[in-house]
Amino acid sequence: MLLHRLLASSVWPSLQPSGASLALAVSTSLAAIVALAGGCTSFAFRSGGRGQAPSDLQDRKDMVALDAGVLQMGWKVGEPDEFPQHKVTLAPFLIDRTEVTLGNYRRCVEARTCKAPQVPGDGWETTEQHPVVGVTWLDAKRYCEWVNRRLPTEAEWEMAARRGHDGAYPWGGKAGPGTANLRGGEDGFERTAPVGSFPRGATKAGVVDLAGNAAEWVFDWYDATWYGKSPEGDPTGPEAPTGQRVVRGGSWADPNHLARGSARGALDPNVSNNAVGFRCAATP
Numbered sequence: 001m002l003l004h005r006l007l008a009s010s011v012w013p014s015l016q017p018s019g020a021s022l023a024l025a026v027s028t029s030l031a032a033i034v035a036l037a038g039g040c041t042s043f044a045f046r047s048g049g050r051g052q053a054p055s056d057l058q059d060r061k062d063m064v065a066l067d068a069g070v071l072q073m074g075w076k077v078g079e080p081d082e083f084p085q086h087k088v089t090l091a092p093f094l095i096d097r098t099e100v101t102l103g104n105y106r107r108c109v110e111a112r113t114c115k116a117p118q119v120p121g122d123g124w125e126t127t128e129q130h131p132v133v134g135v136t137w138l139d140a141k142r143y144c145e146w147v148n149r150r151l152p153t154e155a156e157w158e159m160a161a162r163r164g165h166d167g168a169y170p171w172g173g174k175a176g177p178g179t180a181n182l183r184g185g186e187d188g189f190e191r192t193a194p195v196g197s198f199p200r201g202a203t204k205a206g207v208v209d210l211a212g213n214a215a216e217w218v219f220d221w222y223d224a225t226w227y228g229k230s231p232e233g234d235p236t237g238p239e240a241p242t243g244q245r246v247v248r249g250g251s252w253a254d255p256n257h258l259a260r261g262s263a264r265g266a267l268d269p270n271v272s273n274n275a276v277g278f279r280c281a282a283t284p
């Protein structure tokens, strides 16, 4: 059943139109399945009291502020769901500098607000500074609200990744050594890496790991044809449920091109995946 669900809800369904891309999408899912094959269990979390997040977790010093701006969202030479390129205008927002860490997420579980992540129990290297993965879209949303934040919209996420440069990747250049934790171990990590391990992959504003490491849930419902009908001002995605939420940035299980700032992925919001985590955003 687990294998069926993963294959039926590939993280990157937008790649399925071509045979080569389909192979990549399936192998991406297989990478996750292999990692899960050792047995899936949840971390041992202590129980704690209910309530709001402690003030240190609500402190916004770990966020990067972006001014209002205009983005040509989408990519001229990308996948079909990245067309058409279209203008979006965004109000100021803040976004977490890093993916949400296991250590911070653990505190939400101990406060009985968040559910424990579902991650492989065999050979899975994690520290408190690794990104939390194995959480559903609702888990991610719940955590962000606990720390008085919210999930970024798809447009905000892309603005954070592409603002201030014309390159395909968040750092503005090409994918290369030391820029991101992507598929394979030559980048130093077979699976997730502690957040901030790739400072060369930071955006000009200082946001790290947008490409690779954990792929990231964002707020919007996924619609492959959305860019042809998206409003210009602060789009928040389709209003009606489509069955999948957008996932951005690619992960440790993905090839380079899925980590481009405009590449779109999607996943059933009820599914957790050991390649998918999240970061939060906020309105000033």
Ligand SMILES: [Ca+2]
Pocket: 099, 209, 210, 211, 212, 213, 214, 215, 216, 249, 250
């Ligand atoms: Ca990421």
